[in-house]
Amino acid sequence: MILHVDMDAFFASIEQAINPRLKGKPLIVGSRGSKMHTVVCAASYAAKVLGINSGMASREAFARCPNLEFVAADQAKYIWTSEQIFELLQGFNLPLNYASVDEFQMDLTGCQNPVSLGKDIKEQIYANFNITASVGIAKNWLLAKLASKIDKPDGLTLINDDNFESILRQTSLDKLCGMGGKTGANFIASGLKTCWDLYLNLPAFFDQNPGKFDENTGKSSQKPKSVSHSYTLPKVQINPQVIRAWIRLLSEMVATRLRQQNLVSQTVHLWLNGPEIGNFGAQKTYQTQTNDGYEIYQKAIKIMANSSLKNPRIRAIGVTCSSLFWGTSQPLLSEEIRKEGLIRALDRINNRFGEGSIYPAITSFTRS
Amino acid sequence: MNQNSFSPKARWDRFEPEASGGFNPDALNERIEVLALFKHAKIFPQSFSWHDKEYQIEKITYNWQERIGQALISYFSVLSAGQMYQISFDNSTFRWQIDKLIQ
Numbered sequence: 001m002i003l004h005v006d007m008d009a010f011f012a013s014i015e016q017a018i019n020p021r022l023k024g025k026p027l028i029v030g031s032r033g034s035k036m037h038t039v040v041c042a043a044s045y046a047a048k049v050l051g052i053n054s055g056m057a058s059r060e061a062f063a064r065c066p067n068l069e070f071v072a073a074d075q076a077k078y079i080w081t082s083e084q085i086f087e088l089l090q091g092f093n094l095p096l097n098y099a100s101v102d103e104f105q106m107d108l109t110g111c112q113n114p115v116s117l118g119k120d121i122k123e124q125i126y127a128n129f130n131i132t133a134s135v136g137i138a139k140n141w142l143l144a145k146l147a148s149k150i151d152k153p154d155g156l157t158l159i160n161d162d163n164f165e166s167i168l169r170q171t172s173l174d175k176l177c178g179m180g181g182k183t184g185a186n187f188i189a190s191g192l193k194t195c196w197d198l199y200l201n202l203p204a205f206f207d208q209n210p211g212k213f214d215e216n217t218g219k220s221s222q223k224p225k226s227v228s229h230s231y232t233l234p235k236v237q238i239n240p241q242v243i244r245a246w247i248r249l250l251s252e253m254v255a256t257r258l259r260q261q262n263l264v265s266q267t268v269h270l271w272l273n274g275p276e277i278g279n280f281g282a283q284k285t286y287q288t289q290t291n292d293g294y295e296i297y298q299k300a301i302k303i304m305a306n307s308s309l310k311n312p313r314i315r316a317i318g319v320t321c322s323s324l325f326w327g328t329s330q331p332l333l334s335e336e337i338r339k340e341g342l343i344r345a346l347d348r349i350n351n352r353f354g355e356g357s358i359y360p361a362i363t364s365f366t367r368s
Numbered sequence: 369m370n371q372n373s374f375s376p377k378a379r380w381d382r383f384e385p386e387a388s389g390g391f392n393p394d395a396l397n398e399r400i401e402v403l404a405l406f407k408h409a410k411i412f413p414q415s416f417s418w419h420d421k422e423y424q425i426e427k428i429t430y431n432w433q434e435r436i437g438q439a440l441i442s443y444f445s446v447l448s449a450g451q452m453y454q455i456s457f458d459n460s461t462f463r464w465q466i467d468k469l470i471q
Contacts, residue, residue: 077434351438
């Protein structure tokens with residue numbers, strides 16, 4: 001059996017715990033401080049009732065509810081709370097999976113009373129953090145995750161052989177994990193409406209998906225396939241200097257992560273999005289490997305220069321480094337040694353005083 | 369999951385000048401004096417002094433921590449006389465500050 005913990009409107013609930021004035025009110029947490037030029041990161045249940053959901057433009061959310069409360073996201077408190085909940089769950093001494101910032105899964109093999117454990121977990125989370133969680137229990141994580149969504153917020157649902165059919169009959173297919181996109185659309189187009197319809201056509205889907213519980217503590221020693229950062233600008237930007245500044249900032253952020261993981265990259269990919277160009281993406285693989293932000297930036301700029309884009313209007317930018325290798329080579333040329341020394345010094349400053357304490361001057365244009 | 373794995377852009381924004389009306393236009397970031405209880409490896413601020421006025425803390429509604437470089441910052445949202453405040457303690461400098469008024 002698997003137990004799935006899904007925090008209820010996680011970011012919004014934390015903000016309501018911090019500020020009791022916001023409790024019970026329609027509230028959105030925005031990804032930026034400017035409340036009319038951002039995207040909804042999280043919505044409270046009172047806001048969800050009004051049709052306001054994550055990913056919606058904040059302007060649209062305010063159009064639906066002019067009295068909407070707004071708080072700018074502060075990632076530190078959400079991550080800290082998430083880590084503390086993970087630590088609390090570790091105390092139950094069962095295999096634990098850090099599924100996402102607000103989702104956790106436990107393998108209940110050997111547990112005598114899963115429902116009592118689920119209640120205990122919910123109570124402890126509420127007692128420690130003053131926020132609620134919904135718990136789902138079922139034979140595999142797909143069904144456990146589905147169970148956690150059935151009675152939100154503050155729910156506890158067990159799917160067993162007795163209620164398996166009735167719950168699947170009552171649950172529309174789009175509630176099932178993985179059915180939100182094209183796969184779900186294809187199934188729905190072929191006439192499947194509920195999870196029970198899917199079970200009748202593909203019973204193995206509920207048994208095999210996924211086969212086994214992978215314990216994940218949020219720390220991996222595996223080499224990633226790529227490292228990337230992207231950002232949606234506050235407004236459409238045409239100033240080439242500002243666009244270059246954003247590419248430099250994203251390149252530096254990617255390079256910092258490469259160096260933190262002792263990785264070097266051979267391939268740089270640039271992605272741009274704008275009203276006229278739509279989605280533009282191009283990449284180039286080089287013989288040399290790098291984890292220097294300036295080099296990644298120069299390569300990204302070359303990709304843009306070699307494209308047919310002529311001073312495009314840009315809304316979103318992404319920089320990705322792939323073809324990754326463990327960084328083991330030592331520089332031979334004196335210029336390379338000097339450059340590496342400079343990067344090490346900058347990393348030491350940022351590691352000591354916090355990321356972004358020292359930064360390339362051009363990135364100041366991202367703050368205008 | 370850890371604090372380094374989540375939107376580093378927000379960490380860069382920390383240094384955005386307040387004059388630009390940037391990420392956190394409500395920021396105060398002023399030094400304050402705090403009377404606090406350190407108990408069982410936890411910190412419980414009791415009262416603080418800001419602009420020569422004493423504020424009794426009636427309730428700590430939430431607390432969280434963030435590592436910035438080598439410093440560990442402990443944040444507290446506190447209630448005093450009907451107003452919510454965010455205050456923080458930097459363990460590398462042993463300084464307290466008032467971060468903002470919580471509206």
